[in-house]
Amino acid sequence: MKRLAFVLSIITLLTIFSPGFSIFAQPTLTPHENPAVAESSPDPITLLLAYGNVFDLAAIRQYQDAQSLLSELEKTSIPDEIRYMFDRYNALSHQLFSTLNNVEFLLDEASALFANNQLSDAKEKLDTAEATISEARFLLEDIAAATSKLADKLAVFADPAQSQFKQANDHLKESLDRLRQPTNKLNQLRENLELNPQMIIKTSFYHSTFLEVFAPETAYPGLPITITGQVSSPGSNVYRTIEVLLDNTQLTEETIQGKFSLKITPPPQTSTGKHGLTIVATPQGRYLGTSKRLSIYISRIPIQTDIQVPQLVILSQPIQVSGKAYHNLSPIQDATVSLAFRRSLTTAKTTTDGSFTAAVKPPQLSILTTTSSNFFYATTTTITLPFDLSLVGPQEITANITPVEPWYAPLQIKRWIFTVNPLNIGLMLVAFLSFGLLVYNRVRTRPSALREEKGIPQPLAQELPPVMPPPEPEYEFTGIKGRILSAYISGLEVVEKITGIPMAAPTTLREFLKIVTPRLPTVSQPFTELTIIAEVALYSAHRLDEDTATRAEQLANTIKEELYSEPA
């Protein structure tokens, strides 16, 4: 039954608590997934379309935009097996766009030279342009071949049934074909310029900008540092605007040409630690912008101080502290010196030689009190009392030195001074003495109280009545059992009398036998037998006979005779 109850109860409880098991379930869906188990799914279609866009931009001679988009494509997540081919493809594309850009630049230069009647120089530029165009065509053929190979590799990752991949591939091939147009156009321009040097041509090219920067690794807030460097573009030396930013804050903007040396000052509130220093050459006409990011560590210069505090201070008096703040023997002027001692605070300033002196007052207790000599006119005022719970011992005084120059680091100094508080010591002594006197007085008055107590007469000791044993119960026994028990009782009486050991109420017959046997060597055996017979009569269901009763009476008589006949 219990087993059934056990099983049923388990089932019932599980059923009751089963809704609670949902607490172990996964949380509701949230918008993120485990990146460790996320499936990798390259998108070859979008990649081909993106390349198509890149070539389309180059086809309309927007080489800078094409380069930018290509640079973004380089960060694409690509399967490892085609990573190398992908990188080479991008490098070839970059080279092609730079080459086309160069052709435009050469043609523009040739046109300018023709306009200045510098025919031989212009011819030279045209020859260089022709060679560069050949190079561009060569690159274009390489890229066309590589495009087919790349598409074949990417097809592995595309769904073969999707027609979109084929469309994207076709679009890329068309874009590549369109890219031949600027090459042909540039060649046409070159030929036209050769035939008609006075012709005005329209070119679309950009100048790359190169930036070189050198800056110290560490700077201090409020202290200027010098940044040097050079900004250049191939074949030109125009004025460029340089911006210097510390994190997001512009520190300076200047127009320079070629090499530069700029003084910048980190703002005073700049926090210590690693910061980013960015130098930007802004875009200017056909000149591309560029930037360089460096790490710079902002630190604060530690200062030193010599501080003198008294060794021993009596707390009712102010604590005189003096010292000097400096860095590498140079004094720190106008620095704020804050001295803190327990609850008291005082401030001072360092002088021109960096020294300072201040006095810290002991902790004060302000009490509002009424002062008045006129009943009808009362005022309240605050009085301060030196209040400190300490008696004697070392206590800490803290000095915080905060320089006014932001490039110096604040300094905190702690010193221990030994203080003695005579007021508290005096009060404590008075308290102890008073307590001691009190105790002494109490002890002195105590003996008279005791003598008075002795004077009280003691009550006479009353004689206690002798202890009388309780009257013996009267037994009435009948039959054989009665005879046995009567015999036992008569024997018992004699034993009690002779041994002086009464049988107590909770004592059993056997226990009493055990107690008195050592005192009755002569009758131990008959008393033992009589005890056994009495036990049988009292507790046993055994039917007693006449002989047993007679035997009990005999044993009782024997015991009486033996004990009464013994000498006292």
Next chain:
Amino acid sequence: MNLRRFLAILIVVLILILAILVWFFPSQEDFRTENPFWNGTKEISSGYPISPLESLSNLPSSPQGSTLILIPYLQFNPAELEALDSFITRGGTLILADDYGYGNQILEYLGLKARFSGQSLLDPLSNYKNERFPQISHFKSSYVTSNIDNLIFNHATCLTDIEATDVLALSSSFSFLDLNDNRKWQEGEPTGPLPVISHHNLGNGEIILVSDPSLFINSMETIASNDKFIQNMAAITKSNLLIDQSHLPPSNLHQTKNLLAHIHGLFITPLGTLGLVILTLTITLMPLWHERRRH
């Protein structure tokens, strides 16, 4: 032992076992600082001096130098919005990291024009594994983005109505907002670059918007330069770096743990301990008392 007593003991034992299981079972909730699994924030809370905040009423009274990371997946009441406003205007820094939650409620209250788009930002090319993990590599120089090469988001969104000067990071040119959730770009869907991190000054403090709170979870912290972003947040914090846990949807496990913690809290008070001791003694000594009465 009679049946009634047996059932009573059995029920008590089962309840105790269940309570112990719940108490020690690790949390599996998103963004919880005690969750050691891929979707928790135990890694950053143990690697940085981050304190979990169970209520916005516990924000420091002097918030200068304090930073609060807030992932708003539950609505805010007026008192909480006021506490946030006070925290920021009095010098605190709020990092509001949201994608599909209630971040716009806060922005509206603070009077900012910026908003979280709430649509999925996908990047089929510049990504980690697939388009739902867009790679962010356009950064504006700032202490927030210092030393960061790229970040990887996880089911992110983007920011809208952001001034160009406030933008700190942009998604790639290949990203787009998937307005119809079909994971493919279609005509009309905005394309990248799209702003994903921005910075705004408010009173004496500042607020940094991040359009993906998953940057802070354990599994994302070790990818790309995500850990550097968190380092930068810790570096700007001079006093308290806090992460709000009160606006994360609580699961049944969390609620049950809270209930057990509350009961535990009652028992460790002097009165509670005394009551428990009296109860234990009563239960233990009751059979003896019954025995005595019977005799």
